[in-house]
Amino acid sequence: MHILYSILGLFAFVRYSIGLLEDVQASLSEQTSFDEYINKSLLWAPYRSNCYFGIRPRNVNKSPFILGLMWFDNSELNALNGIRHFVEQGDKLAKYGWEVYDPRIGGKQIFIDQHNNLNLTVYFTKNHEGDNWAIRVKGEPLDKTKKTTTSVVLYFNQNGEDGISKIVKTLDVDNSLQFEGFSKELGSYELSIRDNHGEYYADPNLPTMEVVSGCDSSRVAHVSLKVPDDNVWMAKDVFNSLLADSVRAIVQEKGTANISPSLNPSLFTIRNLYSFPAGNFHYVQKTFDLSKAGGFEFDVTYNKVNSKEKILSSQKITLLITEALQEVEARFNRHFQIQDEDKEMRVFALETLSNLLGGIGYFHGTQMVDRETTLDDGQYEKIDLANGHEEGPLSLFTSVPSRAFFPRGFYWDEGFHLLQIMEYDFDLAFVIMSSWFDLIEDSGWIPREVILGNEARSKVPEEFTVQNPNIANPPVLLLAFSEMLDKVIGKKENLAINFFGDNRADNFEETSQLENNEELLLVYAKKIYPKLLRHYEWFRDSQRGSIDEWEEVLEDEELSEDISKNEVYSWKGRTIDHCLPSGLDDYPRAQPPDISELDVDALAWVGVMTRSMRKIAHILNFEDDERRYANIESDIVKNLDLLHWSEDNSCYCDLIVNDYSEAREFVCHEGYISLLPFALKLIPLNSPHLPDLINLMGDPQKLLSDFGLLSLSRQDEFFGTKENYWRGPIWMNINYLCLDAIKHYYPEVTNDEIKQMDETSKKAKALYVKLRGNLISNVFRVWKEKGYCYEAYEQNTGDGKSAEHFTGWTALIVNIIGQK
Known part of the structure; x- marks a missing residue:
C-alpha cells in the first residue's frame, strides 16, 4: 500500500x-504525498472500538502503544461491580458516545453514568501534523448531594517483546507523572499526566488516608508491572484481581471493624502487593472527591521526542480542542444541508455521524477459520464449525455496527457504513474499503465477520467466532465502490487537487483527493482489479444454484432457451430457520428447505457485483471484460423477470421446484426480498413492474408504516413471529436503498417545480416524501427519548429494537436528512 x-x-x-x-x-x-498525509492524519485515534475510551495507532503492529480508560466509584464496598471499561449494554449508562468527532481531528465524548453518579467528558485532539495527541478527562457529579468519589484509572502499555521497546516513569511531582517511551515503529516519545483542577478524596477528620503503605486515595497511585502483550486487553481483569487480593489482605490484617468507612476509597486503591518487577504495563489511578465544587479535570499528552509541534501546556490543549470541535462542525455543515432552524436535528445528525466515525477501529491479530467443514447440498441442520484453526495475523481498518454489541468488522454492514462515510470524507471511505479488499484471499473469499485477536473474540459468542470459506454475505462493499466510481467519474478534472497544508480548517478538500481526481482512483482500481475479479468469481461459483433440478421445469414452461442457466443462485449455509449468509437471518424462505431453491436476493447481489465490475472494466479500458460483464448483467436482469417475477403476487420471489407438480413454485413473502431488485437499481428504467413495486411499498396494509418500510408484510403469515428479527421490524439499510432507488427511477420526486406527472410518478413522489419524513421523525424521536440509535425499529410502535447505540447503517439517516 x-x-x-x-x-x-x-x-x-x-x-x-x-x-x-x-x-x-x-x-x-x-x-507531501497522499500516502504521507493519510498516514499522518489517521495514525492516532481511539481505534479500540470495544472500549469506552481506548487509543492505539493504526498500522503499527509489532510494537504499538496501547492506552485505555476505566472508572468507578470506590467509596462503596461493592465498588468493583461498577467498573467501566468495555462498552456494555448491561452497564445501563443513561447516555454515552461522541457528540462531535472526526478520526483525523478529534472530538468530544460524553458518559452519563448514574450508577457511579458521574457526568464524564473525554476530549481527544491532535496537533496539526497528527503525530502528537492529547486527552482531557473532565468529571462532575450528577447529584451533588451524594457523597461519592470517582476513581479514574488509566492504563497503558508499550508493546514489543524485543527487549528494546519500553515505557518508564521519569517524574512524579505533585500528582503529575511523566513517562519516557520507545518503540521501534513509533520512535521515542514522552507521555505526561497532569491535573488541571480537582481534589483527591481525603477525610479531614482522619490523620492519614493511607490504610496501608501504598493505598492512599489522597494521592495518585501508580503501579508498573509486566503483562504479556497479548493480555493487555484484559486490563480490567488484571486490575480487579490485584485490587481484590489487596483488599482481602488488608481486611485480614486489620479486620473490617478497624477500617473506617471513610477509608474505603483508599481500600480500593491499587498497590503492588506482590512486589512485581517494573515493566511496560502501567496503571495510574486518581480518586477525586465529587462533593467538591468544580469536579475534576486532568490532561494526558503524548509527544514524539523529535516532533516539530509538541503539545506542552493545558492552554495548547484547550486551543486544539476548540479548533477540533469547530472544524468538525464546519466540515459537517459543508457536506450535509440542514436548515438553520432545525438546531436540535443538526445536533442529532452530527452526533449520529460522529458515533459512526467513533466506531472506526484498527484490528490486528489471528482469526479462526474452519476450512475442513463442507456444506452438503440438502443438509439444513445447524452448521457446526468444529474444525477452526488460528490463521494470520491479519489487519483490518474498519467501522463497526455497534461498539457495545458488534465491535468487529462485518462484511455486509461495512458497505452501508461506507455509503455514509464517503459523503463526509471520501478518502477515509477509500482507505477503509482498501483495507477490506486487502483481505481477499487467493481463492477470492472474504470472511463475513472479521474477528482478529483475543480482544475482538472476547466480545463474540463462541458459535460465531469461526468463519468458513464456503459462506458468503451480501457484497455491499462492491455497491459502495460502484457509488464511489460514479462520484469520481461524474466530476470535472480539478488540477489543484493536492491540499496538504498545515491549516486544517481552511482545507476542506483535503479529505476528497480521490473524489476530485479520476486518475488517482483509477490507479487504485487497476491495482485492486485482480483481487476483485477473484472475489467476484468466488461469489458466483460458491453461491450458484443447482440448475440440474430445473431442467425439466424450464423445458415444460418453455423457458429453457430464454433464461441464462449459469445465472441462478442460492445462499449456501442456510438452515431450516435461518439464512445468515443472506444478511436477513430469519426472513421467511421456502419451507421445508429444498435443494432446488433459487434465491432472488442472491441473484440480485450478483447483479450488483457484475455491474460494479463492468464499471471498473470500463474506466480501465478493459473492453473484453466489460463486454463479458455487460452480457452477464443482461442475463441476470432477464432472469430476475423471467424466473423470479410472480404475476400473481406482483413482486419478486424465491423459487423451488414443487415436488408434486414438478413445476415452478414461487415462494413469495412480500417484504425486503421482494424489493431488492428495485432497491439495487437492477430493473430497467422502463420496467412494467415499477408501478406494482411502488404500490407495494406505498400500501399501509402491507409495508408502509409511520416509521418506515416494514421488513415483512403485515399480511404475511410469518409477520412478527418467533424471534421477529427480519419479520416486521424497520431496518435503515434497506429503507435507505429503497429511497435512493425511488429517486433513481423517478428523479422528479425531489423537484417541487415539476407539475406534469403520470399517476405512478405522483404515487412515487407521495411515497418518497412520506417515507423520508417517517424515517427521520421516528429515528429522531427515539434518539430524543432514549439517547441512542438502534439496530432496528419495532414495527408497531417505532421504538428502538435489538442492539442500542447502533450507529452502523442506522447512521444512513444522516444522508437522508442532509440530502433532499
Missing part, C-alpha cells in the same frame, strides 16, 4: 505541475 500511495501522490503532483516540468524533481521533494 505504501508503494500504491506513493504512485498516487506522483500522479497528483504531475497533474498539478503541468507547464512546470523543469521543476518536477525539486517540487517532488517538497510535495
Whole structure:
C-alpha cells in the first residue's frame, strides 16, 4: 500500500505541475504525498472500538502503544461491580458516545453514568501534523448531594517483546507523572499526566488516608508491572484481581471493624502487593472527591521526542480542542444541508455521524477459520464449525455496527457504513474499503465477520467466532465502490487537487483527493482489479444454484432457451430457520428447505457485483471484460423477470421446484426480498413492474408504516413471529436503498417545480416524501427519548429494537436528512 500511495501522490503532483516540468524533481521533494498525509492524519485515534475510551495507532503492529480508560466509584464496598471499561449494554449508562468527532481531528465524548453518579467528558485532539495527541478527562457529579468519589484509572502499555521497546516513569511531582517511551515503529516519545483542577478524596477528620503503605486515595497511585502483550486487553481483569487480593489482605490484617468507612476509597486503591518487577504495563489511578465544587479535570499528552509541534501546556490543549470541535462542525455543515432552524436535528445528525466515525477501529491479530467443514447440498441442520484453526495475523481498518454489541468488522454492514462515510470524507471511505479488499484471499473469499485477536473474540459468542470459506454475505462493499466510481467519474478534472497544508480548517478538500481526481482512483482500481475479479468469481461459483433440478421445469414452461442457466443462485449455509449468509437471518424462505431453491436476493447481489465490475472494466479500458460483464448483467436482469417475477403476487420471489407438480413454485413473502431488485437499481428504467413495486411499498396494509418500510408484510403469515428479527421490524439499510432507488427511477420526486406527472410518478413522489419524513421523525424521536440509535425499529410502535447505540447503517439517516 505504501508503494500504491506513493504512485498516487506522483500522479497528483504531475497533474498539478503541468507547464512546470523543469521543476518536477525539486517540487517532488517538497510535495507531501497522499500516502504521507493519510498516514499522518489517521495514525492516532481511539481505534479500540470495544472500549469506552481506548487509543492505539493504526498500522503499527509489532510494537504499538496501547492506552485505555476505566472508572468507578470506590467509596462503596461493592465498588468493583461498577467498573467501566468495555462498552456494555448491561452497564445501563443513561447516555454515552461522541457528540462531535472526526478520526483525523478529534472530538468530544460524553458518559452519563448514574450508577457511579458521574457526568464524564473525554476530549481527544491532535496537533496539526497528527503525530502528537492529547486527552482531557473532565468529571462532575450528577447529584451533588451524594457523597461519592470517582476513581479514574488509566492504563497503558508499550508493546514489543524485543527487549528494546519500553515505557518508564521519569517524574512524579505533585500528582503529575511523566513517562519516557520507545518503540521501534513509533520512535521515542514522552507521555505526561497532569491535573488541571480537582481534589483527591481525603477525610479531614482522619490523620492519614493511607490504610496501608501504598493505598492512599489522597494521592495518585501508580503501579508498573509486566503483562504479556497479548493480555493487555484484559486490563480490567488484571486490575480487579490485584485490587481484590489487596483488599482481602488488608481486611485480614486489620479486620473490617478497624477500617473506617471513610477509608474505603483508599481500600480500593491499587498497590503492588506482590512486589512485581517494573515493566511496560502501567496503571495510574486518581480518586477525586465529587462533593467538591468544580469536579475534576486532568490532561494526558503524548509527544514524539523529535516532533516539530509538541503539545506542552493545558492552554495548547484547550486551543486544539476548540479548533477540533469547530472544524468538525464546519466540515459537517459543508457536506450535509440542514436548515438553520432545525438546531436540535443538526445536533442529532452530527452526533449520529460522529458515533459512526467513533466506531472506526484498527484490528490486528489471528482469526479462526474452519476450512475442513463442507456444506452438503440438502443438509439444513445447524452448521457446526468444529474444525477452526488460528490463521494470520491479519489487519483490518474498519467501522463497526455497534461498539457495545458488534465491535468487529462485518462484511455486509461495512458497505452501508461506507455509503455514509464517503459523503463526509471520501478518502477515509477509500482507505477503509482498501483495507477490506486487502483481505481477499487467493481463492477470492472474504470472511463475513472479521474477528482478529483475543480482544475482538472476547466480545463474540463462541458459535460465531469461526468463519468458513464456503459462506458468503451480501457484497455491499462492491455497491459502495460502484457509488464511489460514479462520484469520481461524474466530476470535472480539478488540477489543484493536492491540499496538504498545515491549516486544517481552511482545507476542506483535503479529505476528497480521490473524489476530485479520476486518475488517482483509477490507479487504485487497476491495482485492486485482480483481487476483485477473484472475489467476484468466488461469489458466483460458491453461491450458484443447482440448475440440474430445473431442467425439466424450464423445458415444460418453455423457458429453457430464454433464461441464462449459469445465472441462478442460492445462499449456501442456510438452515431450516435461518439464512445468515443472506444478511436477513430469519426472513421467511421456502419451507421445508429444498435443494432446488433459487434465491432472488442472491441473484440480485450478483447483479450488483457484475455491474460494479463492468464499471471498473470500463474506466480501465478493459473492453473484453466489460463486454463479458455487460452480457452477464443482461442475463441476470432477464432472469430476475423471467424466473423470479410472480404475476400473481406482483413482486419478486424465491423459487423451488414443487415436488408434486414438478413445476415452478414461487415462494413469495412480500417484504425486503421482494424489493431488492428495485432497491439495487437492477430493473430497467422502463420496467412494467415499477408501478406494482411502488404500490407495494406505498400500501399501509402491507409495508408502509409511520416509521418506515416494514421488513415483512403485515399480511404475511410469518409477520412478527418467533424471534421477529427480519419479520416486521424497520431496518435503515434497506429503507435507505429503497429511497435512493425511488429517486433513481423517478428523479422528479425531489423537484417541487415539476407539475406534469403520470399517476405512478405522483404515487412515487407521495411515497418518497412520506417515507423520508417517517424515517427521520421516528429515528429522531427515539434518539430524543432514549439517547441512542438502534439496530432496528419495532414495527408497531417505532421504538428502538435489538442492539442500542447502533450507529452502523442506522447512521444512513444522516444522508437522508442532509440530502433532499
